[in-house]
Amino acid sequence: MKRAQVDGRLFTPELVARLERDGTALVLRSPAVGLWRGAPAAGSMVSPGGLVGELEILGVLHRLRAPDDAGGVVLERPGPAAARRAVAYDDELLRLDPEAGPARAGVGEGGGVAQAEAGGLVFRSPLSGRFYVRPAPGQEAFVKAGDVIEVGRTVALLEVMKTFNRVAYGGEGLPSSARVLEVVPADEADVDEDDVLLRVEPV
Amino acid sequence: MAALATFHRLFIANRGEVAVRIAKACDALGITPVFGVSEADAGAAYLDGRETVRLGPGRAAGSYLDAVRVVQAARQSGCTALHPGWGFLAENPTFAALCESHGVTFVGPPAHVMHLMGKKTPAKQAMRAAGLQLIPGSDGVLADVEQARAVADEIGYPVLIKAESGGGGRGMRIARGSGEVAEAFADAQAEARAAFGDPRVYMERLVEGGRHVEIQVMADRYGQAVHLGERDCTVQRNHQKLIEESPSPVLPEAVRAQSLAAAVEATCRIGYVGAGTMEFLLDGDGVLRFMEMNTRLQVEHCVSEMRSGVDLVREQLRVAAGHPLSLRQEQLELRGHAIECRINAEDPSQGFRPAPGTITRWQSPDGAADATGSTVRVDTHVSSGYRIPPHYDSLICKVIAHGPSRDAAADRMLVALSELVCEGVPTTVPMHRAILASEAFRHNRYDTRAIPGWPGSPGSPSRPGSPAGDRPA
Numbered sequence: 231m232k233r234a235q236v237d238g239r240l241f242t243p244e245l246v247a248r249l250e251r252d253g254t255a256l257v258l259r260s261p262a263v264g265l266w267r268g269a270p271a272a273g274s275m276v277s278p279g280g281l282v283g284e285l286e287i288l289g290v291l292h293r294l295r296a297p298d299d300a301g302g303v304v305l306e307r308p309g310p311a312a313a314r315r316a317v318a319y320d321d322e323l324l325r326l327d328p329e330a331g332p333a334r335a336g337v338g339e340g341g342g343v344a345q346a347e348a349g350g351l352v353f354r355s356p357l358s359g360r361f362y363v364r365p366a367p368g369q370e371a372f373v374k375a376g377d378v379i380e381v382g383r384t385v386a387l388l389e390v391m392k393t394f395n396r397v398a399y400g401g402e403g404l405p406s407s408a409r410v411l412e413v414v415p416a417d418e419a420d421v422d423e424d425d426v427l428l429r430v431e432p433v
Numbered sequence: 434m435a436a437l438a439t440f441h442r443l444f445i446a447n448r449g450e451v452a453v454r455i456a457k458a459c460d461a462l463g464i465t466p467v468f469g470v471s472e473a474d475a476g477a478a479y480l481d482g483r484e485t486v487r488l489g490p491g492r493a494a495g496s497y498l499d500a501v502r503v504v505q506a507a508r509q510s511g512c513t514a515l516h517p518g519w520g521f522l523a524e525n526p527t528f529a530a531l532c533e534s535h536g537v538t539f540v541g542p543p544a545h546v547m548h549l550m551g552k553k554t555p556a557k558q559a560m561r562a563a564g565l566q567l568i569p570g571s572d573g574v575l576a577d578v579e580q581a582r583a584v585a586d587e588i589g590y591p592v593l594i595k596a597e598s599g600g601g602g603r604g605m606r607i608a609r610g611s612g613e614v615a616e617a618f619a620d621a622q623a624e625a626r627a628a629f630g631d632p633r634v635y636m637e638r639l640v641e642g643g644r645h646v647e648i649q650v651m652a653d654r655y656g657q658a659v660h661l662g663e664r665d666c667t668v669q670r671n672h673q674k675l676i677e678e679s680p681s682p683v684l685p686e687a688v689r690a691q692s693l694a695a696a697v698e699a700t701c702r703i704g705y706v707g708a709g710t711m712e713f714l715l716d717g718d719g720v721l722r723f724m725e726m727n728t729r730l731q732v733e734h735c736v737s738e739m740r741s742g743v744d745l746v747r748e749q750l751r752v753a754a755g756h757p758l759s760l761r762q763e764q765l766e767l768r769g770h771a772i773e774c775r776i777n778a779e780d781p782s783q784g785f786r787p788a789p790g791t792i793t794r795w796q797s798p799d800g801a802a803d804a805t806g807s808t809v810r811v812d813t814h815v816s817s818g819y820r821i822p823p824h825y826d827s828l829i830c831k832v833i834a835h836g837p838s839r840d841a842a843a844d845r846m847l848v849a850l851s852e853l854v855c856e857g858v859p860t861t862v863p864m865h866r867a868i869l870a871s872e873a874f875r876h877n878r879y880d881t882r883a884i885p886g887w888p889g890s891p892g893s894p895s896r897p898g899s900p901a902g903d904r905p906a
Contacts, residue, residue, distance in 0.1 A: 263488060263506045287505045288535055316509035318487040319502070320472065 277432030447518030563699030596625035796854035807836030
């Protein structure tokens, strides 16, 4: 066998999608055979070299990245909207519009937690409450400027009606992996629903 | 037969002629075949109306040879079994184990048996224990040059030093006297290390100009095995078989019976499952000596099918699904004589230069019986307009003639070859016609070193010192 089986428990192997230019659009194609999951939704932003989901090959998750010279807003994602989609080599994964910048990327629906503003992507508060940047007094902050965070990462606590809620990063229109530019509210500040919590940029 | 429980969907991890052959057996058993295809093969006419999964680019390393891709493709296309065909991953025990560990039944022997037969020394020991004759040589791998010289002096020159993990003619050196042993030993070791990552070598007496005879066996999971007679594949060029026939026209009857029985015995002993072939060298003394076992279906399996009436691929699929053999040895009747010609897209007048390109017009020969009752079978994946990709081997078609006698089969083959039309690319058909019409072929005056009836082509005839004990692909 040419390639040793990669143990996904120890490190996450990466694959880069194949790129084809179709007029002004960029078409990302599968570089291997596998089950594709975590596909970005239509309207979301894919940054050059950014994650476009994962490819599960014989049970091992491979992070799937866009090529370094391809980014844009997802125009279309063909195929059924399944949690995992079987793709073969060279199958079309995504169609990107490279002209649409991050400013137009937001598709936050009513009450959505994320929306693009002029100047970048933001992560918004899902609830109103008191904002805590650290899990307990004297401990490290959950995130600080410069950190790279993934979907699902706890970024803050929100005290709502005497209950502490963990706020997990993620949401429509946000890259699955992002660098924190700024943590907007001060520690223990009161925030409203939809207030900006983090300014982020895709990595 | 159609109601037999086997598999619903089977993945074909191969291409071209063998992929078509496997699909035919799947169709007969009511199995849906799914073809793994490379970018170069996608869209070929032989895949029309078939389910396919694109594996990777045209180069085989990224598609047909990429074990992880192949198994994942089988899994996500819902296949519970996989047929590897021949070549590519067919004799890779790691691949067989990978299939099994992901719940895909590998149509072939268990991985440990494949591993055993892939290493030369354990394979020979197993065969000796089963009563087969071996080529005299070292008892296992050679420790150093001194031992090599001692063994060579004992078995007699010339000797052949071969790689333990070798194949395809690499890692082999000849020594014709004790003065050449040291150099041959060092060269063979270096080449074996470079080619196979295993510098171990062993020694055999070089048998020059023998005949290549092989025995087809078939075993189930319950310790039953049968043979389907022998095949003579002496007509070769650079260890590439060109013509195969059954029965061997030169094998003494007593040796045949004894060797066939020993081959079945050996098959049972090593716990073999499925179709396999034991390759032998028939030396000048009429002794059949074991060389190695191929743990897969072979290109020339059709020769044995024509004589026995057994569909070997169908039998493979049945056995893989856990059924016992459908036939016992005493029910098998081997009839008449069968000859197979491999038609390659090569130019025999240009030193057999491979010739990829587009076949502008293709017409297969007619298979109807002639006055002697001789018939023709054609196995191919090509048709008019087919583009032969440059990435793979040059086999485009096999023509198999079956008749009551060797001459009748050869005559029928000549008619079939005259009917075969292939325009756009040169083929080896003219060479086959010359061979079959030659006195040397008809009267068995040839061995593995030269092509009978085809002298003068550059690089083809006798290469003195060409090791006859090597395995053609």
